[in-house]
Amino acid sequence: xxxxxxxxxxxxxxxxxxxxxxxxxxxxxxxxxxxxxxxxxxxxxxxxxxxxxxxxxxxxxxxxxxxxxxxxxxxxxxxxxxxxxxxxxxxxxxxxxxxxxxxxxxxxxxxxxxxxxxxxxxxxxxxxxxxxxxxxxxxxxxxxxxxxxxxxxxxxxxxxxxxxxxxxxxxxxxxxxxxxxxxxxxxxxxxxxxxxxxxxxxxxxxxxxxxxxxxxxxxxxxxxxxxxxxxxxxxxxxxxxxxxxxxxxxxxxxxxxxxxxxxxxxxxxxxxxxxxxxxxxxxxxxxxxxxxxxxxxxxx
Numbered sequence: 001x002x003x004x005x006x007x008x009x010x011x012x013x014x015x016x017x018x019x020x021x022x023x024x025x026x027x028x029x030x031x032x033x034x035x036x037x038x039x040x041x042x043x044x045x046x047x048x049x050x051x052x053x054x055x056x057x058x059x060x061x062x063x064x065x066x067x068x069x070x071x072x073x074x075x076x077x078x079x080x081x082x083x084x085x086x087x088x089x090x091x092x093x094x095x096x097x098x099x100x101x102x103x104x105x106x107x108x109x110x111x112x113x114x115x116x117x118x119x120x121x122x123x124x125x126x127x128x129x130x131x132x133x134x135x136x137x138x139x140x141x142x143x144x145x146x147x148x149x150x151x152x153x154x155x156x157x158x159x160x161x162x163x164x165x166x167x168x169x170x171x172x173x174x175x176x177x178x179x180x181x182x183x184x185x186x187x188x189x190x191x192x193x194x195x196x197x198x199x200x201x202x203x204x205x206x207x208x209x210x211x212x213x214x215x216x217x218x219x220x221x222x223x224x225x226x227x228x229x230x231x232x233x234x235x236x237x238x239x240x241x242x243x244x245x246x247x248x249x250x251x252x253x254x255x256x257x258x259x260x261x262x263x264x265x266x267x268x269x270x271x272x273x274x275x276x277x278x279x280x281x282x283x284x285x286x287x288x289x290x291x292x293x294x295x296x297x298x299x300x
Contacts, residue, residue, distance in 0.1 A: 001039065001042060001043075003071070003072060003075050005035060005039055006068040006071060006072055007068075007072055008021070008025055008027075008032060008035060008036075009036065009039065009047070009064065009065070009068055010065065010068050010069060010072065011024055011025055012032070012036065012048070012055065013057055013061070013065045016054045016055060016056070017053065017054055017055065018032055018033055018036070018055060036048070043060075043064070045058070045060040046058050046060065046061075047060060047061035047064060048061055070137050070138070070139060073139060074137075074138045074139070077090075077091055077093070077275075090118070090119065090120070090275060090276075090277050091119075091120045091121075091122060091277075092109065092112075092119060092120070092121050092122065092141055092277055092278060092281055093122045093124070093139065093140045093141050093142075094109075094121070094122070094123045094124070094140060094141065094142050094143070094144070095123075095124050095125075095126050095130075095131045095134055095135065095139070095140040095142070095143040095144070096123060096124075096125065096126070096131070096143060096144040097125065097126065097127065097128065097131065097144070097145070097195070098125075098221065098222055098239060098242060099144050099160075099162050099239075099262075099264055100160055100162055100239070100241040100264075101144050101158050101160040101162070101264040101266075102123065102144065104158060104159075104160060104285075104288060105123070105142075105144065105266075105285075106121075106123070107288070108281065108284045108285050108288055109121040109281070111284060112277075112280060112281055112284055115280075116277065116280075119277060124140070125221075126143075127194070127195065127220065128145060128146075128195055128196075128197065131143040131145060132145075135153075135267070135268070135269060136269070138272070141268065141274060141275065141278040141281075142266055142267065142268050142278070142281075142282075143266075143267050143268075144158075144264055144265070144266060144267070145264070145265060145267055146197055146262045146263065146264065146265070147262070147263035147264055147265035150265070150267060152270065153267045153268065153269060153270055154267070154268050154269070154270045155265040155266065155267045155268075156265060156266045156282075156285060156286065156289065157263060157264075157265050157289075158263075158264050158265060158266060158285075158289060159289055159292040159293065160263075160264050161261040161262060161263055161264070162239050162240075162241070162261060162262040162264060163239070163240040163241075163255060163256075163259060163260070163261040164198075164201075164202070164237055164238070164239060164240070164255075164256055164260045164261065164262075165180065165237075165238070165239075165240050165243065165253055165254055165255040165256050166180045166185070166235050166236070166237060166238075166253070166254050166256070167225065167226070167229050167235065167236040167237075167238050167243045167251055167252070167253050168229065168235045168236075168251065168252055168253075168254070169229065169230070169232060169250060169251060169252070170249070170250055170251065170252050172235065172252070174235070174254065175252045175254070177254060178254065179254060179255060179256070179257035180254045180255070180256050180257065181256075181257055182205065182206045182207055185206070185235075187211075187214060188214065188234075188235055189214055189216045189233075189234040189235065190210075190214055190215055190216065190234055190235055190236070190237055191215075191216060191217040191218070191219060191225055191228050191229060191233060191234045191235065191236035191237070192215050192217070192218050192219075192236075192237055193218070193219060193220070193225075193237065193238070194218045194219065194220055198237070198262075201260060201262070202237060202260065205256065205258070205260045216233055216234040217233050217234060219236075222238050222239065222242040222243070225238050226243075226246055226248060226251065229251055230248060230250060230251060238253075240253065240255055266282075266285060268282070
């Protein structure tokens with residue numbers, strides 16, 4: 001199974017038509033059909049359901065498509081990194097959820113790009129599970145995730161904490177409080193992030209288990225939490241740095257007390273050698289972390 005064969009299969013899947021894919025690839029339709037049949041024979045599975053004008057993926061075809069995208073992307077990244085070996089540059093891939101730590105990563109990336117203009121930075125959103133899966137698959141150089149113990153990975157704790165609070169409409173009685181305590185949220189209807197670790201941290205802060213009946217909605221992106229809160233669906237648990245950036249004057253944010261804040265870590269694979277540009281990026285992140293630590297010590 002060759003990379004070009006996988007690239008051709010991706011093109012067929014994207015086009016939904018073998019003739020159109022052959023035209024794009026610059027090869028004959030019979031040659032592409034024969035290549036596809038050889039691939040199905042090699043793998044021992046049927047990849048496509050052939051209709052009169054269009055083709056659709058089987059379950060095995062969908063699985064191969066996802067893996068083919070990963071493999072061809074890794075191959076392209078490897079080629080770019082090797083070609084840029086003597087003129088440091090290439091691609092840097094960072095996966096992250098919604099976290100204020102992305103700002104530090106982008107600042108470091110910009111500093112690195114000043115030194116190496118051929119650098120291309122790619123930041124991709126993902127859930128915690130998808131971030132780990134893509135890091136394992138080699139799709140990311142680094143990911144940002146809550147700074148809990150991660151013995152199977154290398155990690156660097158960042159000088160950033162994501163503080164949580166409650167977002168509500170401006171006519172909510174709780175807006176009279178400058179801080180929100182566990183007692184304020186007894187039996188409150190909440191809109192919650194879907195990530196399991198956030199729910200666990202909130203229950204620890206609350207001092208009791210959360211009644212599922214009180215979770216009236218869930219979200220992945222803060223924009224959706226803003227929308228649900230605006231229409232009065234409930235109060236949303238969300239990150240302070242995102243909630244306070246909204247221009248929606250019908251909403252008010254209040255932090256939790258005692259504070260509920262996630263430490264954030266930069267994470268990478270322990271058994272995978274980083275590209276030269278990723279190594280340089282990591283070095284600059286270490287410098288930024290040390291500079292912030294020294295700055296705090298000087299102020300104290």
